[in-house]
Amino acid sequence: MKKITVSLMAAAMMTSALAMAAPAWAADNVGKTLSVVAGQAPKQIRGSIRGEGLADYIVHARAGQTLDVSMTSSNGANYFNLLPPGSDEALANGSMLGNKWSGALPADGDYRVRVYLMRSAARRNEAARFTLTLSLHDGARPDAALRHDAKVAGTPYHATGRVPCSVGPDPKGSAQCSFGVIRKGSGRAEVHLASPGQELQGDGIVLEFDGSRVSSASAKQRVFGRHHGDEWEINVNDFYFFNLPDALINGG
Structure with a gap:
């Protein structure tokens, strides 16, 4: 009987600890x-x-x-x-x-x-x-009804905002970078990206998404893309790193 009592007490204590840890x-x-x-x-x-x-x-x-x-x-x-x-x-x-x-x-x-x-x-x-x-x-x-499909006022973009990013040896996703996206339908989109702390400019990073592929029109930008879960992990010139959700490209 003593062993049963101790076991019940231990179980009660464990349940209480788990509740506190939730x-x-x-x-x-x-x-x-x-x-x-x-x-x-x-x-x-x-x-x-x-x-x-x-x-x-x-x-x-x-x-x-x-x-x-x-x-x-x-x-x-x-x-x-x-x-x-x-x-x-x-x-x-x-x-x-x-x-x-x-x-x-x-x-x-x-x-x-x-x-x-x-x-x-x-x-x-x-x-x-x-x-x-x-x-x-x-x-x-x-x-x-149309507001979420319209372009952001004064821009060519269907949406703007910020995404996790980093540069050089900084921890991946430790900063936030401005983006603008022009959606073309069927998984196709043109995404403009700025460096951390910078605003979007015409000579920034421009990525072209086409279904399962991502590339850049600029010969100076070597792009490596990996689709993982519900987002793209992008590496540009082994120096710029971005995390782009699928919803950014496809709309939501």
Whole structure:
């Protein structure tokens, strides 16, 4: 009887230890339902994630309403996806849209805003502190349905933003680099990239994606690309290194 008592006590202690060790974001995977009311002030949520953790926020809305989603973060590899009711296929992908989206909703139901880190940052167990802002409006705004397909104002790009990058011997993905993408459909795209801390310029790095191939039109740029998971790992001249998500190239 004494041995059984000791074993039960040990099991209880182990269960307690495992519960304490569980990551703080685990509860968020279930999804936190938010009260976002059409026509009222935007709802603002502050949170944090680390590594492969996810934070899900659920908004109930009706077909035809317009949802505005925006997010700022301490980590440039931190994005959101908007998932429609009953689906894991993103209606909007923050990594392609500069973490801002506004659009008319196609169906009644619960929309899930999923906050995550890009795979390269997650593998390094990076952390991010984010602020998510949501607002809901009755009726579609005139430009809402097309906004995510339009070009960024004043540019030739369909999307701009920043991606993990590095130069020389610096740790891979330790910096953030500006990008602009011109999508051509069917897995084809032209991606312009700047060095860390620099803005996009015409004489920067220009990559051409065509399905499973990546190249550069410049003879001065030797490009090596490796597709891994849901992103491209790019090496230019053994000096510039970039991580580009598939969604950047294909749209979302």
